[in-house]
Amino acid sequence: MVTITGVSDASYDRSRCSVAGTLAVVGEKWSLLVLREAFLGVRRFADLQQALGAPKAVLTDRLATLVQEGILRKEPYQADGARQRHEYRLTDKGRDLYPTLVALMQWGDRHLADGPPPLALEHADCGAPVRVSLVCDGGHEVTGPHDVRPRASATTGRTAAVR
Amino acid sequence: MVTITGVSDASYDRSRCSVAGTLAVVGEKWSLLVLREAFLGVRRFADLQQALGAPKAVLTDRLATLVQEGILRKEPYQADGARQRHEYRLTDKGRDLYPTLVALMQWGDRHLADGPPPLALEHADCGAPVRVSLVCDGGHEVTGPHDVRPRASATTGRTAAVR
DNA sequence: ATGCTGGGTTCGCTTGACGAACCGTGCACG
């Protein structure tokens, strides 16, 4: 029996903004890397373990947490001539983390460059490189934080200027 | 003297793709939350500590790491009638993490909703909500991972179909 | 000289990560 650690049991305030809440769910070590592999099509425990090099106990725990959070789901499968197992697949909720992963990857490609990026993403339709961008609902491209004004909606007013 | 932990000294492979590399830099607990506060304009140690509730020792260590990585820089300042101190400001490299933070926040807003999002971002020019999106250089909007084809550039071939 | 404030450091404890060893179920093969 795995000790399933509840989501917000420790630290990570979450009340100030959703970054903390998201990190409470996927911010532990290996979680986002598990999801990276999931987006690359890796679904089985042994394959994840080999791709990541994470300790089995940790991987077991992360997978259980991600399933509990509805980011992955366990699906049975039958490799021919083997007993029934289950694999881990992304849910819609999990797939919504794709821009986050791409954003992390993009930053690393830009700022940690030891040569060319190890993995490039291209649009399946047209073959052009894929990247994240900030846009507003008015259709404008947002260049950075100086173009953005944060506005607190709850009672805890915090309307700081971003610089 | 703070024990500055080198960036890639432990775990986080980084060779496979840049997600691991980025997490090696900002993936420790509190790092991304420190940056969230930085984007909200918080610059001083005491303010960070109060906003986050992180232990001082951990905060000291994270700030030192972020400075060492060139994501924050220390700037002297003089509060009137007080001795000279220094504050932490984002560098360009740090500001490039903004889309990552927004992506994390957006996922939390969408999937952890207990009522309305605690913090809304709006375009300073037009007031419309700001969000991250995936686009390709051909100008198309990318809806999700199924529209993206990963391609490994290095010798370590890994071209899995994404589903 | 005394106290206060900002920015830390030190200390002892608890939690989490790590790797190696072990377990158990069920198919295949002899």
Add this chain to the structure above:
DNA sequence: CGTGCACGGTTCGTCAAGCGAACCCAGCAT
């Protein structure tokens, strides 16, 4: 029939990291 083996874990001992509370130190004000 029984033995092996592979997958998917669990258990264990060790070691690093996170934690809160207490302490420290420089300098300005009084």
